[in-house]
Amino acid sequence: MIPYGRQSIDDSDLAAVADVLRGEWLTTGPTVDRFEAAIADYVGARASIAVNSGTSALHVAYAAAEISPGDEVVTTPLTFVATAATAAMQGARIVFADIDETTGNLSLDAARAAVTSRTRAITAVDYAGVPVDGTAFMRLARESDALFIEDAAHAIGSTRDGRRVGEQADITTFSFFPTKNLTTAEGGAVVALDPDVELRGRRFRNHGLVRERDLLRWPDEGAWHQEVHSFGLNYRLPDVLAALGLSQLRRLGSFKLRRAEVRGLYDDAFSNVEGLRIPGCPTGAEPVWHLYPLRVPADRRREIFDKLRAAGIGVQVNYMPVYWHPVFEDLGYKRGLCPIAESYYRQEISLPMYAGLTDSQVAQVIEAVLKVVEK
Numbered sequence: 001m002i003p004y005g006r007q008s009i010d011d012s013d014l015a016a017v018a019d020v021l022r023g024e025w026l027t028t029g030p031t032v033d034r035f036e037a038a039i040a041d042y043v044g045a046r047a048s049i050a051v052n053s054g055t056s057a058l059h060v061a062y063a064a065a066e067i068s069p070g071d072e073v074v075t076t077p078l079t080f081v082a083t084a085a086t087a088a089m090q091g092a093r094i095v096f097a098d099i100d101e102t103t104g105n106l107s108l109d110a111a112r113a114a115v116t117s118r119t120r121a122i123t124a125v126d127y128a129g130v131p132v133d134g135t136a137f138m139r140l141a142r143e144s145d146a147l148f149i150e151d152a153a154h155a156i157g158s159t160r161d162g163r164r165v166g167e168q169a170d171i172t173t174f175s176f177f178p179t180k181n182l183t184t185a186e187g188g189a190v191v192a193l194d195p196d197v198e199l200r201g202r203r204f205r206n207h208g209l210v211r212e213r214d215l216l217r218w219p220d221e222g223a224w225h226q227e228v229h230s231f232g233l234n235y236r237l238p239d240v241l242a243a244l245g246l247s248q249l250r251r252l253g254s255f256k257l258r259r260a261e262v263r264g265l266y267d268d269a270f271s272n273v274e275g276l277r278i279p280g281c282p283t284g285a286e287p288v289w290h291l292y293p294l295r296v297p298a299d300r301r302r303e304i305f306d307k308l309r310a311a312g313i314g315v316q317v318n319y320m321p322v323y324w325h326p327v328f329e330d331l332g333y334k335r336g337l338c339p340i341a342e343s344y345y346r347q348e349i350s351l352p353m354y355a356g357l358t359d360s361q362v363a364q365v366i367e368a369v370l371k372v373v374e375k
C-alpha cells in the first residue's frame with residue numbers, strides 16, 4: 001500500500017538521534033535549545049517553544065492567548081479536531097465559519113461575519129500547506145480586538161507573498177507528526193510575535209513553573225526553590241526527538257521541492273479530467289504541499305475511495321467537518337452550519353503526498369485514479 005503520507009528518514013537522521021542517545025540528556029537539554037533556535041530562525045521568529053505534539057502546540061497557544069470561559073474562538077471546520085478541541089478545553093465557545101471554496105482555507109469574509117464582541121481569537125489553518133492571507137487576517141484580528149492564531153500543522157516551510165509561515169500571525173503552531181512536512185515522531189512548536197504571550201506559552205508548557213529570582217513570591221526559600229503562579233502542563237519535547245527535528249529541518253528544503261514536483265505531476269494528470277478538481281493555490285503562495293486534496297464527484301467519492309484503497313493506494317479524507325464529531329453535535333452544533341466545508345468534505349480524497357514518493361509510485365497513483373474515475 002502506498003500511504004497518503006509518511007516520514008522520510010535517512011542516515012543523517014539516525015546518526016543525529018543516536019548521538020543524543022549516547023549523551024547526557026534524554027529530555028530537556030541543549031538539543032531542545034538548539035532545535036528551538038533553528039525553528040525560530042527557519043520561520044523568521046524571535047524564538048520558538050518546542051512541545052510534544054501539534055495538539056499541545058495549539059493548547060499552549062490558547063493558554064498563552066488567555067482564552068477562558070465566555071470567550072469565543074472563530075475557526076474553520078475543515079481541520080483536524082484538535083484546532084477546535086484545545087480551545088474548547090480552555091472553556092471557549094467555538095464559532096465555526098465557512099471555508100474558501102478553492103483552497104479549503106477559512107474564508108476571511110465568513111470569519112469577519114462570525115466575529116462578536118466576545119471573540120478573543122481567530123484561528124485559521126493552512127489547509128494542505130497553502131498559507132492563508134496573513135495580512136488580511138491580522139487586520140481582521142486587530143479590528144476585532146482578537147488574536148490571529150495560525151494552525152500551521154500543514155505548513156512549516158510555506159511562504160505567502162515572500163513572508164514565511166511563522167511571521168504572519170500573532171501565534172503560529174506547528175506539528176511534527178510523521179505525516180507532516182518534517183517529523184520528530186510526536187512533536188510541535190509555537191512561535192508568538194508578542195514576547196509576553198510567548199513567555200506565558202513557555203511557562204504553560206512546563207507546569208507554569210517560575211524560577212527567575214526577581215519574580216518569586218518567596219525568593220529566600222533556598223536554591224532549590226521554584227513556584228507555580230498559574231497552572232500548566234508537561235508538554236516538553238525530549239532532546240532525543242529534538243535531535244531528529246534538527247536533522248529533519250536541514251532536509252525540509254529538499255522535501256519542499258519534491259512535494260512540489262509531485263503536486264505538478266498530479267496537476268498535469270488531473271486538471272483536464274471531467275469531474276476532477278485539483279487543489280487551488282492563490283498567486284504569491286509557495287506551499288510545502290502537505291496534502292494533495294483532489295475533489296471528485298460527491299456521489300462517487302465513497303466508491304472511488306474504496307476502489308483506490310483496494311488498488312493499493314492509501315488514500316485518506318481530510319477532513320470531516322469538525323462540528324460533525326459527536327462531542328460537538330452533543331453541544332448543539334447542527335449539520336448544515338458551514339455548507340461549503342460540508343460539500344468540500346463530501347468530494348475530497350487526499351492522494352499520496354510525501355517527499356519519498358518515487359516517480360513510478362506517482363505514475364501508479366495517477367493510473368489508478370484515472371482508471372477508477374473514468375470507469
Ligand SMILES: *Cc1c(COP(=O)(O)O)cnc(C)c1O
Pocket residue numbers: 053054055056079080082083125151153154175176177186187188
Ligand atoms: C496534525 C494536526 C494537528 C495536531 O497535531 P498532532 O501533532 O498530531 O497533535 C492539528 N491541526 C492540524 C490541522 C493538523 O493537521
